[in-house]
Amino acid sequence: MQGNPERLPVVSLAMIEKLFTRIATYVAHLAGLPTTFAVCFLVIVVWAISGPLFGFSDTWQLVINTGTTIVTFLMVFLIQNTQNRDGTAIQTKLDELIRVGKAHNTFIGIEHLTESEVEEIRKKCEQAAKRHDQKIADAAVKKAAAQKHGSKNHAA
Numbered sequence: 001m002q003g004n005p006e007r008l009p010v011v012s013l014a015m016i017e018k019l020f021t022r023i024a025t026y027v028a029h030l031a032g033l034p035t036t037f038a039v040c041f042l043v044i045v046v047w048a049i050s051g052p053l054f055g056f057s058d059t060w061q062l063v064i065n066t067g068t069t070i071v072t073f074l075m076v077f078l079i080q081n082t083q084n085r086d087g088t089a090i091q092t093k094l095d096e097l098i099r100v101g102k103a104h105n106t107f108i109g110i111e112h113l114t115e116s117e118v119e120e121i122r123k124k125c126e127q128a129a130k131r132h133d134q135k136i137a138d139a140a141v142k143k144a145a146a147q148k149h150g151s152k153n154h155a156a
Contacts, residue, residue, distance in 0.1 A: 021085070028082040031075060 030036055047064050054060035095108045110118055 020081070024078045024081045027075075027078050031079070 044064070047060075051060060091111055097103070098107055099105060107121075110121060113121075
């Protein structure tokens with residue numbers, strides 16, 4: 001019995017990751033729909049109405065507590081995965097815009113700095129923006145004054 005042994009499909013980490021990504025994206029999308037909220041609300045209403053039928057027993061309470069805990073536990077991971085991917089995608093797009101634009105390439109990768117380091121950079125950017133705004137305002141005042149002065153000369 002020397003034949004080729006039946007080969008089982010090899011499940012790679014990449015395949016599992018792609019499957020998880022598809023599931024996480026789909027579930028996160030479903031979780032954000034108004035219909036999903038309505039269904040969950042309806043479940044809670046049915047559970048509450050059924051309280052007298054079960055004498056508001058410990059088992060009756062345990063059913064809703066267990067169900068909501070399981071759903072919440074799983075949703076935290078799915079939603080966090082989706083947010084991580086979205087954040088990384090947005091950051092990558094911004095990095096590419098910085099790279100090809102006139103912005104400072106030193107900003108690429110600052111999301112890996114500590115919170116205090118990022119805050120320091122943010123403050124410096126705000127200060128630079130204020131200085132830039134002040135320069136623009138000063139130039140506008142000078143231009144307006146020059147135009148006003150120029151119009152007086154034309155009137156004379």
